[in-house]
Amino acid sequence: MDISQLFYNLFFDYTLRTVALGSAILGIVSGALGSFAVLRKQSLLGDAISHAALPGIVLAFLLTRSREPVILMLGALIAGWLATLFMLNVIRTTRIKDDSALGLVLSVFFGLGLMLLTFTQRLPDATQAGLDKFLFGQAATLLQRDVVTMAIIGVLAIALLMTFWKEFKLITFDTEYAASLGYPVRFLDVLLTTLLVVAIVLGLQTVGVVLMSAMIVAPAAAARQWTDKLKNMVILGGLFGAMAGVSGTLISGSAEKIPTGPVIVLCMSVIVLFSMLFATNRGLVWNWFRNLQNRRQLRAQAVLGDLNTLAMQHPNEARGHSSAVLRAMSTNPEGVSLALSQLKEQGLAQELGKDAWALTQAGLDEAGKTEEKEAQHVIRSN
Amino acid sequence: MSSAQIEIQIIASIVAVACALPGVFLVLRRMAMMSDAISHTVLLGIVIAFFVTKSLNSPLLLVGAALMGVITVVLVELLNRTQLVREDAAIGLVFPAIFSVAVILISRFAGDVHLDTDAVLLGELVFAPFNRLKLFGMDIGPEALYTTGGILLLNLIFVIIFYKELKLATFDPALAAALGFAPTVIHYALMTLVSLTAVGSFDAVGSVLVVAFMIAPPAAAYLLTDRLSRMLVYSALIGIFSAVSGYWLSYLLDASIAGSMATMTGASFLISYLFAPERGLLVQARRRQNQPIEFALTMLTMHIANHTAAQEAEIENEVIHLNEHLKWTPQFAMEVVGTAERAGLVTQRNGLLTLTESGLQRANQEFSN
Numbered sequence: 001m002d003i004s005q006l007f008y009n010l011f012f013d014y015t016l017r018t019v020a021l022g023s024a025i026l027g028i029v030s031g032a033l034g035s036f037a038v039l040r041k042q043s044l045l046g047d048a049i050s051h052a053a054l055p056g057i058v059l060a061f062l063l064t065r066s067r068e069p070v071i072l073m074l075g076a077l078i079a080g081w082l083a084t085l086f087m088l089n090v091i092r093t094t095r096i097k098d099d100s101a102l103g104l105v106l107s108v109f110f111g112l113g114l115m116l117l118t119f120t121q122r123l124p125d126a127t128q129a130g131l132d133k134f135l136f137g138q139a140a141t142l143l144q145r146d147v148v149t150m151a152i153i154g155v156l157a158i159a160l161l162m163t164f165w166k167e168f169k170l171i172t173f174d175t176e177y178a179a180s181l182g183y184p185v186r187f188l189d190v191l192l193t194t195l196l197v198v199a200i201v202l203g204l205q206t207v208g209v210v211l212m213s214a215m216i217v218a219p220a221a222a223a224r225q226w227t228d229k230l231k232n233m234v235i236l237g238g239l240f241g242a243m244a245g246v247s248g249t250l251i252s253g254s255a256e257k258i259p260t261g262p263v264i265v266l267c268m269s270v271i272v273l274f275s276m277l278f279a280t281n282r283g284l285v286w287n288w289f290r291n292l293q294n295r296r297q298l299r300a301q302a303v304l305g306d307l308n309t310l311a312m313q314h315p316n317e318a319r320g321h322s323s324a325v326l327r328a329m330s331t332n333p334e335g336v337s338l339a340l341s342q343l344k345e346q347g348l349a350q351e352l353g354k355d356a357w358a359l360t361q362a363g364l365d366e367a368g369k370t371e372e373k374e375a376q377h378v379i380r381s382n
Numbered sequence: 383m384s385s386a387q388i389e390i391q392i393i394a395s396i397v398a399v400a401c402a403l404p405g406v407f408l409v410l411r412r413m414a415m416m417s418d419a420i421s422h423t424v425l426l427g428i429v430i431a432f433f434v435t436k437s438l439n440s441p442l443l444l445v446g447a448a449l450m451g452v453i454t455v456v457l458v459e460l461l462n463r464t465q466l467v468r469e470d471a472a473i474g475l476v477f478p479a480i481f482s483v484a485v486i487l488i489s490r491f492a493g494d495v496h497l498d499t500d501a502v503l504l505g506e507l508v509f510a511p512f513n514r515l516k517l518f519g520m521d522i523g524p525e526a527l528y529t530t531g532g533i534l535l536l537n538l539i540f541v542i543i544f545y546k547e548l549k550l551a552t553f554d555p556a557l558a559a560a561l562g563f564a565p566t567v568i569h570y571a572l573m574t575l576v577s578l579t580a581v582g583s584f585d586a587v588g589s590v591l592v593v594a595f596m597i598a599p600p601a602a603a604y605l606l607t608d609r610l611s612r613m614l615v616y617s618a619l620i621g622i623f624s625a626v627s628g629y630w631l632s633y634l635l636d637a638s639i640a641g642s643m644a645t646m647t648g649a650s651f652l653i654s655y656l657f658a659p660e661r662g663l664l665v666q667a668r669r670r671q672n673q674p675i676e677f678a679l680t681m682l683t684m685h686i687a688n689h690t691a692a693q694e695a696e697i698e699n700e701v702i703h704l705n706e707h708l709k710w711t712p713q714f715a716m717e718v719v720g721t722a723e724r725a726g727l728v729t730q731r732n733g734l735l736t737l738t739e740s741g742l743q744r745a746n747q748e749f750s751n
Binding site (some may be wrong): 269 | 635
């Protein structure tokens with residue numbers, strides 16, 4: 001299948017369009033709310049909540065005997081929320097740390113869900129078919145009305161996020177300050193966590209319990225590399241999430257027997273990797289390049305200083321100095337010739353004869369300035 | 383009980399103890415979520431080893447899985463070291479990616495083999511007794527008994543031999559490094575064990591149960607004791623209890639054994655969380671409730687002790703004066719005095735209070751504080 005066919009399908013194939021739209025909505029909401037979770041050091045909370053949602057889904061089914069996604073989602077929401085509260089209480093009242101509390105809630109709730117699920121499967125009158133799709137998600141089963149529900153819930157969540165933007169920002173970065181200003185910190189904390197639970201529950205049908213946590217952490221982690229501003233991070237997170245959702249849907253739609261959820265997660269991982277490598281300012285490649293430049297700059301500065309010293313010691317000598325002399329003066333002899341050609345390029349040094357180097361007027365001025373700066377620095381640090 | 387039932391319970395108990403041993407150190411070292419990550423990523427190791435060997439029974443599967451577990455740990459640490467993401471985010475980035483690769487590989491290339499993700503995640507202990515190990519044509523028990531038993535033995539030997547090193551590296555890594563105990567080596571050894579345990583057990587019980595057995599019993603034991611050795615023993619016992627009771631729960635409900643056992647580990651934790659003798663929620667609540675009266679008793683003994691020698695004793699130590707001097711309401715004063723008398727801290731004669739020996743002791747103890 002070629003690319004144009006793929007895009008044609010994206011717009012005109014019912015299933016693909018529905019799934020892509022659903023994944024995009026999921027990506028936006030989880031990316032935006034995940035940003036807060038990651039900044040609040042709750043990256044793995046998503047993992048625990050999504051696992052904890054399973055018993056909620058099964059119990060909702062057991063109680064209502066309905067497979068209506070809204071009802072199952074409601075069950076997931078309640079279970080995820082209870083799990084979070086239990087976890088926070090265990091951390092607050094005992095010496096058990098957050099990692100153990102997370103792992104405990106995650107595995108126990110999931111086990112409980114599993115027990116209930118298999119229990120339900122063996123009930124004579126219940127056709128539970130479709131409940132276990134929540135394990136890995138089955139994006140292909142998304143219907144248009146599911147997507148509409150997702151869109152409505154997503155818009156509501158984002159709207160709440162925007163309404164309480166200032167407050168959420170404050171409790172994310174400085175909880176104590178927020179409390180001292182009289183903000184209801186606990187309420188806001190619970191509200192923000194509830195929104196996170198909503199975002200997670202939204203994704204269960206598409207990517208499933210096991211991989212949903214990635215949709216919380218990864219877009220936010222990628223977005224974090226590009227910006228230091230919360231607003232940009234949330235927007236970028238949403239964007240990355242949507243990109244991964246749509247591209248994952250397209251890839252899994254283009255070949256047989258490739259589950260959508262894992263592909264979306266892999267697409268997201270690629271975006272994270274790319275961001276960590278190439279993001280401006282923070283990216284590893286960017287950093288490596290900047291370090292290299294710094295090193296070259298320092299090397300050139302040192303040779304510039306040496307040339308200046310030589311010029312001052314031999315005021316009447318106009319024929320320049322050999323690189324051997326400079327090498328003898330330098331702490332990094334191998335770098336001298338590179339530094340010289342660099343200085344020449346910048347118009348700070350000139351080669352008067354063969355291997356006879358001197359500073360240009362600009363070079364002398366530059367060296368004078370550097371010396372002055374260093375002198376000031378010495379005075380200040382004394 | 384049929385022999386299959388007994389065998390299932392024995393295997394589950396072995397897994398419980400095998401998981402509890404490294405689990406205790408994961409909980410203490412604040413690395414519990416690493417077990418979750420590893421239990422997911424070992425799947426890729428298994429899948430790759432399976433593609434290489436084309437067999438599900440090859441020991442290479444175990445090696446591949448353990449290797450992938452260690453690779454996970456290394457990757458998380460590498461990510462962490464870039465300082466671009468925090469440690470928890472690093473875990474959350476690494477394991478879903480690796481797990482996704484495994485799931486895609488399985489559903490694309492290994493659809494017809496007995497290697498589906500459900501089995502790995504959820505495990506099926508029911509079938510464990512059917513997979514017999516034969517030696518010289520003789521049936522010597524289910525295979526899972528030997529794999530899990532071997533892993534238990536390995537964990538046991540490791541913990542016993544390196545007990546001192548593990549203890550030091552866990553509670554004071556800086557001192558351990560200064561004394562030359564190589565905390566990094568211990569760290570990786572522990573992680574290798576966790577991977578081995580995860581893969582060896584989850585063939586029988588699934589990766590969820592591995593995580594539950596690694597974290598819940600140690601967390602419950604952590605609330606019961608302050609000694610590492612006891613924590614190890616308690617964790618193992620709680621694990622066995624959860625395994626056996628979980629089995630019968632699943633029998634009762636006709637539900638997943640792994641799920642029921644995980645539920646029981648949760649129930650065990652809940653019991654410990656509520657009723658632990660010193661750190662339990664109930665004891666905490668009672669202590670908070672008793673705090674005012676305990677404090678008042680101390681105040682009373684100190685007040686009387688302060689005024690025993692002087693002539694003012696007669697006025698100061700009258701019961702009716704307490705509300706004036708300690709700012710107590712009359713009812714509260716009566717209650718405190720009553721409790722103090724019953725506790726043998728004071729005696730009352732003609733409305734005049736005098737300290738008993740133990741009352742004086744309590745006051746003096748507080749003075750010396």
